[in-house]
Amino acid sequence: MVAARFERSHRAPHARALGLRFSLLAGLSILLLVVDHRDNHLDTVRKAIGATVYPLRVVVDAPVSAWRWISETTTSRSDLQSDNDRLNIERLLTRARLQQFAALEAENSRLLAMLDATKRVRNQVRVAKIMSVSSDPFRHVLVIDKGSRDGVYDGQAMIDDRGVVGQIVKTGLLSSQGILISDPDHALHVELNRNGLRTVALGTGKHDLLNLPFLTNNADIEVDDLLVTSGLGGAFPAGYPVAIVTLVIRNPQEPFAEVTARPIAALNQVRELMLIWNDAGDSDKEAIQDE
């Protein structure tokens, strides 16, 4: 009540100052919005504020990681043993496949050399943990625990063990923001694994759906075709699986066919993902110029 009386005596100047401060801050917000929408001049400010949010994220993530730690440390011996057996078998199989892969890679580079094309560079890969996903249902944005200190850069590709997940859009010092291929703002250049037909896959805002709007009615595409990254555009290295075509509707009245695809990566289930350092960026550009 003391506060109320105190305020009433000073109400007039306070109210005036309030209106002034409001219009000032609102104007500043609109300015920020315009500047941020146009281009990325505000990255340093974003990074500074992001550093204050980082401890909050760690605290929020603590119960989840604690639960995982407990369930991991209290696994029974038989579980571990069966896990170990399974992994050993998997490792053997993978190594067997890898032997073939080495031979194929050598053959491929020999053929490429014969064709006088640029060599495909092997990409460096590192594992990153997802710290949080966006709570805005229309933006498929996630935060990972690697930042510019670990060499992460804007536009870097993220994959999981099955296929492409997305790319980094904003790099912080200790954590970075990535956008999923299913985000409505995301477009990815892909090609059909079967015949090399190139097109663009757009995100739709649904985790299990990509849209391919730029395919003509006579395009050679069928359900269950595999889409892989084309490597054009430089962000994604070529040849990583992206999605499987789920629906092709050819309507003769429309100029374009209606084609949708389902991402191969488990976009809403990943907990760990891999970052790819794409050393082939320059050779990709050369390849584009060659065509």
Added chain:
Amino acid sequence: MSSDSASRRLPVLLCIVASLMLTIAPAPDWAEAYRPDWVPLTLIYWSMLLPRTYSVGWAWVIGLIVDVAQGTLFGQHALALVLIIYIAVKFHLQIRVFPMLQMTATVFALIALYQFILFWINGVAGINAPAATYWGPVVTSTLIWPLLSMVFGGIRYSTRGRS
């Protein structure tokens, strides 16, 4: 007044930090669309009660933090929060003596305005989403307001009793 301001400020700051944490906490897919707007609710309550301390300046700074945490356009949540907190502070003398039902209705209007501004800025920026999905948070925020204001009231009286 200045001697106990620190002990009075700490609970409010903790409330704001908790609301930020609830905003970035992971939730299953179906629940994301119904996450209450914790930050606006918390700021409405405290700015209405202590309008000289928690006013548009705080709303702006917290809004920028929300923008960074959620990866939205820089200034989007800041603008929406500044506007609704301005209204809450401007009419705090009326609102805080409202009976619970009327106060909840006011909160409903404020949160609806907040969501509308988010929707509007998204639309201008070219991020299109069906307008109906913006109503989820409005409904859950309104439903949780009576409970939340009771919790905040408890925090307020316990700190007052201690000092």
